[in-house]
Amino acid sequence: MAIREGDVIVVTTPYVPGYRIVKVLGLALGITVRSRGLGGRLIAGLRSLVGGEIDEFTELAEQARRQAIERMVAHAKELGANAVVSFRLDSNEISEYMDEIIAYGTAVVVEPDQGQVRISVE
Secondary structure: OEEEEOOEEEEOOOOOOOEEEEEEEEEEEEEEEEEOOHHHHHHHHHHHOOOOOOHHHHHHHHHHHHHHHHHHHHHHHHHOOOEEEEEEEEEEEEEOOEEEEEEEEEEEEEEEOOOOOOOOOO
16 A cells, blocks of 8 residues: 655555665654544444444544544654655554544655656555
């Protein structure tokens, strides 16, 4: 998986195809904690009686994931990176009503590898 977040390339692999790592800067981290509101819990409880996807929680999860990734990319930029390799997402339930989403990876500086064919990342 490869995505471009502004001017930072984010990949799940330990390398960026078509680039070479010239400097490793360290861990880039983005964290968010989200609460499942009372209204959402009530609607989810009612929907769980009939089964199926709970759209309210899906939307909350997507927003939390996006925010964690954006924070990780901002941290990588602060470190001077133009890429994050070995990107991962993790989540933890802090309480019955709160979830922590963590985006992390290794912040690196990459440059095009002249001997390789570069793959466009969009």
